[in-house]
Amino acid sequence: MKVGIIGATGYGGLELIRLLHNHNEVEKIKLFTSSDEGAIFSQKFGHLKKLYDQPLEKIDADTLAELDVVFTSTPSGVSSKLLPPLLNSSTKFIDLSGDFRLKNLEDYEKWYKKESAPSDAVEQSVYGLSEWNKEAIQDAKLIANPGCYPTAVLLSLLPLLKEDLIYANGLVIDAKSGISGAGNKPSMMTHFSETNENTAIYKIHEHQHIPEIEQAMKMFANSDTPITFTTTLVPMTRGILATSYAQITPCTTEEQLYYCLVKQYQSNPFVRIIKETAKFGTNQVYGSNFCDIHVKVDSRTGRATIIAVIDNLVKGAAGQAIQNMNIQFGFDETTGLMQVPLYI
Amino acid sequence: MKVGIIGATGYGGLELIRLLHNHNEVEKIKLFTSSDEGAIFSQKFGHLKKLYDQPLEKIDADTLAELDVVFTSTPSGVSSKLLPPLLNSSTKFIDLSGDFRLKNLEDYEKWYKKESAPSDAVEQSVYGLSEWNKEAIQDAKLIANPGCYPTAVLLSLLPLLKEDLIYANGLVIDAKSGISGAGNKPSMMTHFSETNENTAIYKIHEHQHIPEIEQAMKMFANSDTPITFTTTLVPMTRGILATSYAQITPCTTEEQLYYCLVKQYQSNPFVRIIKETAKFGTNQVYGSNFCDIHVKVDSRTGRATIIAVIDNLVKGAAGQAIQNMNIQFGFDETTGLMQVPLYI
Amino acid sequence: MKVGIIGATGYGGLELIRLLHNHNEVEKIKLFTSSDEGAIFSQKFGHLKKLYDQPLEKIDADTLAELDVVFTSTPSGVSSKLLPPLLNSSTKFIDLSGDFRLKNLEDYEKWYKKESAPSDAVEQSVYGLSEWNKEAIQDAKLIANPGCYPTAVLLSLLPLLKEDLIYANGLVIDAKSGISGAGNKPSMMTHFSETNENTAIYKIHEHQHIPEIEQAMKMFANSDTPITFTTTLVPMTRGILATSYAQITPCTTEEQLYYCLVKQYQSNPFVRIIKETAKFGTNQVYGSNFCDIHVKVDSRTGRATIIAVIDNLVKGAAGQAIQNMNIQFGFDETTGLMQVPLYI
Amino acid sequence: MKVGIIGATGYGGLELIRLLHNHNEVEKIKLFTSSDEGAIFSQKFGHLKKLYDQPLEKIDADTLAELDVVFTSTPSGVSSKLLPPLLNSSTKFIDLSGDFRLKNLEDYEKWYKKESAPSDAVEQSVYGLSEWNKEAIQDAKLIANPGCYPTAVLLSLLPLLKEDLIYANGLVIDAKSGISGAGNKPSMMTHFSETNENTAIYKIHEHQHIPEIEQAMKMFANSDTPITFTTTLVPMTRGILATSYAQITPCTTEEQLYYCLVKQYQSNPFVRIIKETAKFGTNQVYGSNFCDIHVKVDSRTGRATIIAVIDNLVKGAAGQAIQNMNIQFGFDETTGLMQVPLYI
Structure with a gap:
């Protein structure tokens, strides 16, 4: 496998390098830049000395066409312009930005406040929520890798919504x-x-x-209700903890919610359902591709609290992107991704 | 004023010392211990050298009876035993633990998993939510100082619940x-x-x-509905950010919520209602007695997100306790409490 | 007292506001800006709502001339140009930048890589190391407030150098x-x-x-030797811990070093000499104007380790500046500065 | 390879598990406990769910004897008693505690304030500073894995001391x-x-x-001088930055120091010598087995500042222990240890 990364100097790009470095199927990684051609990568990023002492290369259609897969980890509004002309080559593309995620172009322009990608490119893109869209990912030319928050939220809520164990109406995240x-x-x-x-x-x-969350809830769980969603920054570098609050449907129990999740993910190596825990935090997935999920029902209110933790740079970005590459190319899904979390 | 502190070595006690040190009406602070009599306080706590070089004293009824007010900042289950025999003296008491907060003794035993204080002591205690219970506080013999979380939650929700601008039903905090x-x-x-x-x-x-939150919602806003409430620890020392999600009542607007809060707190020096903000965080009240509140309505869902920030050790503990002392003794409410937040 | 602050939006300026707010002798604080005239200060800095809801004013010679004292807390290279034309007014100036600290203008240009202030302005400036230059500060028109690192280093080393208890030669900081x-x-x-x-x-x-350190060692301890000095950034917001290593002179003991420091600072309220301690850290001075000093001799090597901790924004900047103002204007040195450290 | 870990619940033990999990030559890892036999390991450490769902086993001589290598990562004073009776088996031992490091038993008792291991066990132990003691490690029955601080200090200073480019006399770390x-x-x-x-x-x-540092300086660089060494805790979880200050010998230049280090480590994959850098920090080795070294000479003082950074849990503990295992068993030194640092 020959792999390219556009946007290698961003945190998503650096994490791709970290994870791909120990991927058995990857033989060559090329790093591309729009502005800093020829610069030795490890001189910009000292932690990569002895590991990536190669120069950055110019983004060039012919060079890209010789690669098996190219990851674009660029700010929003970049890959929407860069990728469409390249989609006729045999190279596959995995875009970590939000540019190809929203099928409704008006939604993109409204929420991102930027011009959307062309509609035909968006149409052929496949939403790369690995555990929920595996078949489409296998055949995808262009993968729209999910956002960090949506990954945590969707993995924890989709099974429960799909099985009608919780109401989408009134959902607070x-x-x-x-x-x-x-x-x-x-x-x-x-x-x-x-x-x-x-x-x-x-x-x-x-x-x-x-x-993005609403679109996927409709797509995978046939749920078409607006959600309340807020985001709070906490003083740490990595990690997302997403807490969702939902009314449970009549006669539903905590056990049912738990087993619904267990059943959904029993053959998925990266999703772990946690039954009992005194403290449930982001450090249990730090640096890894795991998504851990925990659910509790409050009998006083008839509501469930559903919590998911991921490393935003791994399962929420570079890790899931590589998981998608593994699926696309027929490798074992876990290839290069079985890092043990650095819980301290 | 002669003031005593029982539990001076805990974080609540240390914060009382920090704040009382610059309180104009306080002439003498005595520190009490159950185990470490005679130890020089500043040798245990180096940051107090030159400020509190006095010894810890034995807890003694006669000594306490000579003081104007005594703060108890002890683990739960301590002041419930310590204070009842002392309530006949002329000294006033302000308890920072949870021991006298819950009027329903069974609730105490269920949630705290400890034996409750005697019912007559609990009955005469006054819940010290300064901005909502001023009259009762003025005459109180024993104040049950509110918990840190309840302070943030109640200050931000009570006005909206009381005016029927949001529903208590479905409330998520x-x-x-x-x-x-x-x-x-x-x-x-x-x-x-x-x-x-x-x-x-x-x-x-x-x-x-x-x-505690549910009891106060009933008491001050006549709202009698169980709430969903979760607590998440973030890697910082001080600060609480409480986010509440509520359905708004028909025809209610964001403006109405905002002005309801402004009106409620217009003569309260420590509550600040923030209209516009790009980022709303705990650092804007760090080290101070302020509670800042911000509210946003989501027109897509018809729900309001109401956020309050406090310093858990000040407005959530020692600061509010001193504010209550000021009210009890007829001082200006802000005496000794007008620290500017250390936002960095 | 009418006080002005130029550079109020920087961290030094904000800390001046925090501390001056509770200074009994200060009646009015005016905030000046070069670019943002008319902006309401508390709208830029939410933590100051209800405390500083006044507009920023244009820097204007006539307005400044009506003030008793003006603090300049600007990046290096600004006050060197701004202040010289204003030095004929009756206003006193306290500059928190490095622009007036180095008497040798070539040193300034070499180390700061900027054009120096005019020589006559530099000549009349007084180095504001409060505990060591009190007489000159009393009469100063323009005070060059010391840097954060020099404050910690000089307070801990000057007494020992001056009394020849340690060698300047070989000093490592x-x-x-x-x-x-x-x-x-x-x-x-x-x-x-x-x-x-x-x-x-x-x-x-x-x-x-x-x-700056070398100049002051010469000035106050007649020590004229280049030092080894390095600076390491640690992941916290406030605080400096300066560790100095020096050969002790023959027959000198740890006791002598300790008592030399105690004697030097016995009438200085902000310097505390710590004899015994298991752990000596920056949190014991957090948010306060204290400088704590601890010294240990290693009998195996004949070297002393001398450690000082300060809050870089208080004793290392705004606090010492106000201490200097107190000295200049004949107030008690501690006025407005007796905050208890927030050790947590 | 069958591997055992005694002390798996400590941070050294957990890090051994993290790193050994992806070690190609390790087929089986057994975890031992003195107190918690039968407990499922991943129920104690949630981050290991799906990875180590096996029970803790009782420490038992026969079981240990069936293993190829056993790591002991226990508090000081434990392996000194535990290991000596086991040294007749064919199993090799790598001890991460300090119990077998000091050849002078009185030194152990003086500095550790504990009873030392028996002298014959200490005598046969080999100091596991991988880059400096490779031959002895290859044949070792019992490896005393170096301390975290000594690893950083020794790797950066030994080459310069051995080549007489710096003086040991006056060394400050x-x-x-x-x-x-x-x-x-x-x-x-x-x-x-x-x-x-x-x-x-x-x-x-x-x-x-x-x-430990002094013993190794004598052993590897024939330097027999007491050092000044201090340790400062900074608010982060992982990482050591060791700054050493040394007088350089006459006519020595920065270039010479740099090339001495480059030459010493040219065939060592884990030591990286950094020539130019604006900021040199622990994050460039976070989570990895690298030791990065940087050196600067101050022409004003004739002293060199030599800085080394490591991850204390990897190169300073578990990583170096596995590197030693690789050497002992004839594997490539980097097997299982080529993690890219998580610089963010």
Whole structure:
């Protein structure tokens, strides 16, 4: 396998490099840049010395066409322009940005406040929620890799919605995230002294992952109801904890919710359903491709609290992208992805 | 004013010392201990050198009876035994533990899993939510100072519930807290390496602040509905961000919610209603007695998201306790409490 | 007292506001800006709502001339141009930048890589190391407030150097600092995800505080030897811990070093000499104007390890500046500065 | 390979599991306990669910004798008693505690304040500084795996001392460490609220790694001089940055120091010598077995500053232990250890 990465200097790109480095099927990784051609990558990123001492290459259609797969890990609005002309080559593409996720182009323009990708490119893209869209992923030319928040939310809610164990109506999702989700561009929002010892809510009801979650709930669980979704930044680098609150349907029990999840994911190596726990946190998946899920019913209110934790840079970005590559190319799904979490 | 503190070595006690040190009306602070009589306080707590070089004193009824007010900042189950025999003296008491908060003794025993205080002591205690119970506080012999989570939640929800702008039914409260709320007793739950780079939910649906919030909602807003309430620990020392989700009543607008809050708190110096903000976080009240509140309506779902931030050790504990002392003794409510937040 | 602050939006300026807010002698604080005239300050800094709801004013010579004292807390290279024309007014100036600290203008240009202030302005400036230069500060028109690192280093080393208890020759100083010292301008250096879970050394042997320390060692201890000085950033917001290693002179004991420090600072309220301690850290001065000092002799090597901790924004910047103002205007040195440290 | 771990529930043990999990030559890992026999390991450590769902086993000589290698990652004072009776079996042992490191038993008892291991066991132990003791490691029955601080210090200083480019006399070492080095036992020293936003020096001149460093300097560089060594805890979980200050010998240049290091380690995959860098920090080795070294000469003072960074749990403990196992068993030194650092 020859692999290319466009956007290697971002956190998604760097995480792709970290994970692909120990992927048995990957023989060659090429890193592309729009601005810094010829620069030795490990001189920009000292942690890669002895590992990636090769130069960045110019983005070039012919070079890309010789690769088996290209990951684009670019800010929104970039791959929508870059990829469409390249889709006739034999190369497969996995886009980690949001540019090809929303099938409704107006939704993209409304929530991202940017021009959408052309409709034919969006149409042929496949939503890469690995555990839920495996068949389409196998045949995909272009994969729209899911957002970090949607991955945690959807993996934990889709089975329960699909089996009508919880109501979509009234669903409230409160997601907490580490700061790396905001990328590597310095701003007051990500400035250490403003972020440390601070827990802050932002983009209330306006996060661009809202339509992505709603679209997937419709697609995979036939649920067509707007959700309440907020995102809170907590002072850590990696990790998402998404807490969802839902009314359970009549006569549903905690046991049923638990076994519905267990059954759904029994043959999926990366989703772990946790029955009993005193403390359920993001560190149990740190640095790994796992998504851990826990559910509790409150008999006083008849509501369930459903919690999912992922590493936003792994299962929420680069890890799931590689999982999708594994599916696309017929490798075992776990190839290169069985890192043990660094819980400390 | 002569003031005593029982439980001075805990975080609540230390914060009382920090704040009372610059309180103009306080002439003398005595620190009491059950186990460490005679120890020089600043030798145990180096940050107080030159400020509190006095010895800890034995808890003694006669000594306490000479004081104007005594704060008890002890683990639950201590003041319930310690205070009842002392209530005949002329001294006033402000208890920062949960021992006198719940009027229903069975609730205490169910949620705290401890024996309750005697019913007559509980009956005469006054719930010290400063902005909502001022008259009763003025005459109180024994104040049950509110919990940290209830303070943030109640200040932000009571006005809206009372004015029927939101429904209590279906209310979901997702609170995030720094680690200092867990006190100073070492445990795996508060061990640095387990807590750092980790966001974790705990005691799901079982937190002892749930009946306290419900009792106050009934008392001040005549609302008698069980709530969904969860608590998540984030890797920082101080701060609570409580996010509440509620269905709004018909024809209610964001403006109405905002003005209801503004009107409720217009003469309250410590509650600030924030209209517009890109990022709303705990650092804007760090080290201060402020409670900041922000509200947004999601027109897509007809739900409001109401957020409150406090410093759990100040407005959520020692600060509110001193505010209550100010009210009890007829001082200006802000005496000794007008610290500017350390937003960095 | 009417006080002005130029550079109020930086971390030094914000800390001046925090501390001056509770200063009994200060009646009015005016905030000046070069770019944002008329903006309501508390709309830019939400933590100041209800506290500073006044507009920013244009920097204007006549307005400044009506003030008793003006603090300039600006990036290096600004006050060197701004202040010289204003020095004929009756206003006193306290500059928190490095622009007036180095008497040798070539040193300034070499270490700061900027054009120096005019020589006559530099000549009349007084180095504001409060505990060591009190007489000159009393009469100063323009105070050059010391840097954060020099404050910690000089307070701990000057007494020992002056009394010839340690050798200047061979002196090694290893200083650790929180990130707020780097100011509020976003950069990769201060980006949360790059800084969190990272301890990093920077500007090795090239920090602009080196000549400042050497100049003061000569001035106050007649010591004229180049020092080895490094600075390491640790993932916290506030605090400096400066560790110095020095050969002790023959027959000198740990006791002598300790009592030399005790004697030097016995009438100085903000310097505390700590004799015994299991753990000596920055949190014991957090948010306060204290400088704590601890010394240990290693009998195996004949060297002393001398450690000082300060809050870089208080004793290392705004606090010492206000202490200097108190000295200049004949107030008690501690006015407005007796905050108890927030050790948690 | 069949591998055993005694002390699997500590941070060293957990890190061994993390790294051995992807080691191609390891077929079976058995986890031993002295107190919790039969407990399912992943129920104690949720992050290992699906990865280590096996029970803990009783420590038993016969079971251990069937294994190829056993790692002991226990508190000091445990393996000194546990291992000596087992040394007649064919199993090899790698001890991560300090119990077999110091050849001088009095030194052990003085610095560790515990009874030493028996002298014959200590005599046959081999100090496992992989890059410097490869031959002895190949034949070792019992490896004393180096301490975290000594690993960083020795790798960076030994080449320069051995080549007489720096003086051992006057050497000052200032090491900074994340909190995980203190292990998993809760205490005030490691309590989150006491540790966060705090940088603190401890055990000044008394750290038990001092005699270990001095012993190795004598052994590998023939240098017999006491060192000044201090350790400072910084608020992060993983990482050590060790800064050493040394007088350079006459006519020595920065280039010479750099090339001496490059030459020493040119065939060592885990040591990287960094020539130019604006910021040199622990995150560039986070989660990996690398040791990065940087050196700068200060022409003003004639002293060199030599800095090394490692992950204390990997190169400073479990990683180096596995590297030693690879050497002992004739595998490629990098087997299972080529993780890319998680620099964010």
